[in-house]
Amino acid sequence: MKLQQLRYIWEVAHHDLNVSATAQSLFTSQPGISKQIRLLEDELGVEVFARSGKHLTRVTPAGERIITTAGEILRKCESIKQIAQEFSNEKRGTLSIATTHTQARYALPQVISAFIKQYPDVSLHMHQGTPMQIAEMAADGTVDFAIATEGLELFGDLVMMPCYRWNRCVVVPQGHPLAKLDKLTLEALAEHPIVTYVFGFTGRSKLDEAFSHKGLSPKVVFTAADADVIKTYVRLGLGVGIVARMAVDAKLDPDLVVLDASELFESSVTKIGFRRGTFLRGFMCDFIETFAPHLDREMLEKAVQCKNKAEVDQLFESVELPTF
Numbered sequence: 537m538k539l540q541q542l543r544y545i546w547e548v549a550h551h552d553l554n555v556s557a558t559a560q561s562l563f564t565s566q567p568g569i570s571k572q573i574r575l576l577e578d579e580l581g582v583e584v585f586a587r588s589g590k591h592l593t594r595v596t597p598a599g600e601r602i603i604t605t606a607g608e609i610l611r612k613c614e615s616i617k618q619i620a621q622e623f624s625n626e627k628r629g630t631l632s633i634a635t636t637h638t639q640a641r642y643a644l645p646q647v648i649s650a651f652i653k654q655y656p657d658v659s660l661h662m663h664q665g666t667p668m669q670i671a672e673m674a675a676d677g678t679v680d681f682a683i684a685t686e687g688l689e690l691f692g693d694l695v696m697m698p699c700y701r702w703n704r705c706v707v708v709p710q711g712h713p714l715a716k717l718d719k720l721t722l723e724a725l726a727e728h729p730i731v732t733y734v735f736g737f738t739g740r741s742k743l744d745e746a747f748s749h750k751g752l753s754p755k756v757v758f759t760a761a762d763a764d765v766i767k768t769y770v771r772l773g774l775g776v777g778i779v780a781r782m783a784v785d786a787k788l789d790p791d792l793v794v795l796d797a798s799e800l801f802e803s804s805v806t807k808i809g810f811r812r813g814t815f816l817r818g819f820m821c822d823f824i825e826t827f828a829p830h831l832d833r834e835m836l837e838k839a840v841q842c843k844n845k846a847e848v849d850q851l852f853e854s855v856e857l858p859t860f
């Protein structure tokens with residue numbers, strides 16, 4: 537059994553059983569991958585993949601267990617490399633982050649700018665996706681960190697730590713009836729068509745819960761994952777926008793009226809997560825602390841030692857998070 541063979545079955549499984557695409561991503565040949573997988577199956581005495589002719593059709597029950605264990609072995613090997621790199625050159629390496637558009641566009645620019653100045657020899661890669669995709673990328677080792685508001689809690693093998701709270705606001709064009717109210721209410725908001733985030737994005741669940749609690753059924757006419765897209769359609773008169781407060785800038789959006797909605801919707805918490813057992817290099821710890829100053833190395837060490845999500849939540853119960 538070779539590490540290369542474990543890498544091949546892991547990668548094939550995560551390329552929708554497409555051996556050609558796997559070969560392309562690994563810069564090797566399709567026949568070479570197929571041969572090594574067959575050799576591994578012969579050695580183990582079981583099939584990892586079921587086949588129809590030359591095509592892989594599904595992962596076998598035995599294959600599912602084998603691939604899961606292979607992933608754990610590959611991650612341990614990566615941790616060994618990280619440890620060696622930390623001692624050979626603590627300021628050189630790579631850091632991969634998966635996050636949503638809102639975080640990438642509004643929460644992270646200053647953090648990333650400061651990090652690059654501090655660690656110019658660290659190659660930083662950012663991936664954007666849905667909260668579920670983000671959590672999956674962290675869980676399977678595609679990225680080092682996942683930063684999101686929703687979705688991370690579905691993966692028990694991630695250590696998730698709270699970074700900050702954030703509130704929502706309502707954005708409307710100049711002269712809109714809602715801008716003339718003395719006090720904004722959910723009832724008044726529900727009378728107008730709404731433009732907001734896709735369900736599962738950027739704390740959307742808190743928005744739906746607030747209306748449901750009041751017995752209201754808002755007319756959501758348009759959804760998007762991108763706050764800038766939402767603001768564009770608000771400008772077109774499609775509806776009133778509900779977005780993260782951090783996503784509106786007085787200089788960039790002078791034509792929009794911002795209405796505080798912090799009392800209408802419960803605040804949401806953005807978290808950063810990484811795989812349990814990950815070796816955190818020095819620059820990785822510094823990135824986390826730059827993004828969330830309360831997550832210093834002492835707190836990180838305590839979080840890593842927690843056995844489950846409940847223990848992590850308990851650790852941060854008394855920590856006062858910044859609010860935006």
